[in-house]
Amino acid sequence: MIHGSPDGEKTVAQTSQPEEQLESKGDSEKGELALQNAILDGKKETIQEGKLLNEAISQGIGAFSPDTLFEQLVKSYSTAVQIYGPSLLRLVTGYDAAYIQRNAKIPEFQVELRKKISDHIEQLKEAGFLDEEGNISEKGVEFASLTLYHEELDSLIPKGFFGEKVHQKESPSGEKEDTKNHGKYDRYRDIAIRKSIHLALQRGHHSLAPGDLKTFVRKSKGRITVIYAIDASASMKGKKIEQCKRAGIALAYRAIQEKDKVGLLVFGDEISEAIPPTDDFKHLAMAITRCRAKRQTDIGKTLKAAIDLFPHGNGTKHLIILTDALPTAGKDPVKETMQAASAASSNGITISLIGLGLNEEGKKLAEKIVQIGNGRLSVIKETDRLDVIVLEDYYSIR
Numbered sequence: 580m581i582h583g584s585p586d587g588e589k590t591v592a593q594t595s596q597p598e599e600q601l602e603s604k605g606d607s608e609k610g611e612l613a614l615q616n617a618i619l620d621g622k623k624e625t626i627q628e629g630k631l632l633n634e635a636i637s638q639g640i641g642a643f644s645p646d647t648l649f650e651q652l653v654k655s656y657s658t659a660v661q662i663y664g665p666s667l668l669r670l671v672t673g674y675d676a677a678y679i680q681r682n683a684k685i686p687e688f689q690v691e692l693r694k695k696i697s698d699h700i701e702q703l704k705e706a707g708f709l710d711e712e713g714n715i716s717e718k719g720v721e722f723a724s725l726t727l728y729h730e731e732l733d734s735l736i737p738k739g740f741f742g743e744k745v746h747q748k749e750s751p752s753g754e755k756e757d758t759k760n761h762g763k764y765d766r767y768r769d770i771a772i773r774k775s776i777h778l779a780l781q782r783g784h785h786s787l788a789p790g791d792l793k794t795f796v797r798k799s800k801g802r803i804t805v806i807y808a809i810d811a812s813a814s815m816k817g818k819k820i821e822q823c824k825r826a827g828i829a830l831a832y833r834a835i836q837e838k839d840k841v842g843l844l845v846f847g848d849e850i851s852e853a854i855p856p857t858d859d860f861k862h863l864a865m866a867i868t869r870c871r872a873k874r875q876t877d878i879g880k881t882l883k884a885a886i887d888l889f890p891h892g893n894g895t896k897h898l899i900i901l902t903d904a905l906p907t908a909g910k911d912p913v914k915e916t917m918q919a920a921s922a923a924s925s926n927g928i929t930i931s932l933i934g935l936g937l938n939e940e941g942k943k944l945a946e947k948i949v950q951i952g953n954g955r956l957s958v959i960k961e962t963d964r965l966d967v968i969v970l971e972d973y974y975s976i977r
Contacts, residue, residue, distance in 0.1 A: 629726025631670040632708060632719050637821040638664050639871045642714040643671075645697040653689055656680045664817055671699055724861075724868035731828045735966060761792035769795045803895035803976060804856045805834055806842040806885050807969075809870055810902035811851060816872035819935055822962035823901050826969040827867040830899075833970060835860050837977070842888050846881040847873040855888050878906040878948075882919035886926050896928045897976050898952070899969060903935040905944060913944060920951040931972045933965070934958040 635643070640663065648671065651659040656679065659668065665676035672679060672695050682688040703709045708719035715723075758771045771793045779791040807830055809815075809823045831841045840856035843866050851873065854866055881900065889896045906912035923930060930952025932945045937958050949956040955975060957968050 626726060627670060628703065628706070628708060629722055630730075631667065631703075632715060632723035633727055633821065633824075633868065634664065634667040634670060635715065636720070636723060636868065636871050637817060637824070638662075638667055639816055639873075640667070641871070642712065643700050643703070643709060644713055645693070645700045649689075649693045649696050652679060652692065653683050656683050672696055673699070720865060720868055724864045727824060727868055728828050728832070728864055731825045731966065732832065734825070735829055735970075758793040758795055761789070761794040771795050803834075803839045803897060804842070804889060805830065805839065805973060806844055806856065806888055806896075806898050807831070807867075808844040808846060808881050808885065808898060808900045809867075810847070810876055810878075810900075810904070811845050811870055811872050812847045812876040812902075812904065813872050814903055815935075819903060819962060820870055820872050822965045824867050824870055826901075826966040828864055829966040830969050830973055831860055831863045831867070834973060843867060844881055844884055844888070845870050846877060846884075848877050850880060850884050853884055853888060856890065876902060876904050876906050877912070878902060879912065879915035879919040882916065882923045882930070885928060886923055889926070889928060893927070895976060896926075897954070897973075898923065898928055898930045899972055900930065900932045900948075901935065901965075901969075902932070903937065905938075905941045916944070917947065917951070920948045924951050924953065928952065929976065930954045932956050933968060933972070935962060935965075936960055 651662065652668070660676060668676050668679065672692060679692070700709065700713065704711065707716060708722060710716045758774050761770060774793040775787060775791050778793060779787050782791065784791060807827050809820070809827065811820060815823070827843070834841045835858050840858050841863060842856040843852060843854040843863060844850060845852035852866055852870070854863065857863065878900065885898045906916045920930060930949060931954035932949050934941060934945050934957070937945060942958055945956050945958070955972055957972070959965070959968065
């Protein structure tokens with residue numbers, strides 16, 4: 580007898596693959612557009628598949644084997660949860676994790692569970708999100724990236740982070756803002772006609788005098804370069820790295836809209852991803868989506884890599900580091916980190932650090948890093964507002 584009813588649980592609908600959602604051979608652009616439209620239209624099945632792929636990558640899962648997954652669930656539910664996480668299990672099986680736990684030893688349920696897992700993974704293969712061996716394909720990563728992007732934008736719009744902010748520096752090509760008295764070298768095209776006429780009328784003039792002329796002040800949006808550095812050590816697995824990716828998508832989207840460039844560093848004991856500052860949002864989003872937790876933390880190596888990635892010149896260069904622990908890699912990780920922070924600062928790089936649940940020792944080191952780097956420190960316990968904190972840090976240097 581199967582205990583409990585899945586009806587009351589959050590059951591995930593399995594994907595029926597309409598032809599318009601699939602990518603035809605030789606017609607990749609049409610296939611990609613269909614996937615985008617499916618997300619924009621809010622199609623539940625398609626969105627759930629994107630969430631599943633994102634969850635898998637964040638959990639460090641790069642491939643699916645229906646037999647292995649089934650055996651782990653039946654043999655040791657607790658081990659399966661540690662490996663896959665409850666959210667991914669729900670998305671793959673269609674059952675809430677607690678429901679699986681209650682019924683995992685019941686033969687009738689095992690038959691049903693095996694079929695659901697096998698069918699779902701086969702559907703992911705048919706859609707091209709997994710290859711024949713069950714590995715997440717390039718199309719799967721791209722679709723996961725697209726889903727992450729749309730979800731993050733939907734989350735940020737109500738938070739009011741899409742109003743434009745500008746630098747106070749004057750620029751002939753900037754946006755029209757306040758006005759000033761017209762000067763000898765100001766352009767005639769920038770004269771504020773209405774305000775000039777209004778001032779002349781206030782002064783009782785019947786025609787515009789040179790002293791009545793007002794000119795728009797154009798404000799530059801200020802070009803800056805940001806590198807977003809994500810700690811991908813083992814302790815970041817799951818929700819932490821998922822939220823870091825969401826925040827990275829938000830930063831890349833907003834900064835590129837502001838005509839700034841964003842780079843990416845993914846670090847553990849080694850640098851696993853290094854993208855120089857770019858305005859190619861799709862390239863960044865794909866790389867951010869691929870991030871998965873691995874081993875130790877080497878912040879010093881990250882700081883050194885950032886120096887090489889930033890462009891030469893006098894522009895604003897800002898590094899945002901997200902980590903949940905002290906540096907652990909290297910002979911003397913703390914000393915090496917401080918030396919690297921000093922080197923970065925000497926190269927004109929400002930450094931902000933966002934600590935995810937840092938202990939007191941980690942917080943003290945973080946304070947020293949941002950003091951050297953003339954940046955900001957944010958220490959948070961929950962990651963739900965991480966995207967907001969990252970965007971606030973970005974706007975603090977504009």
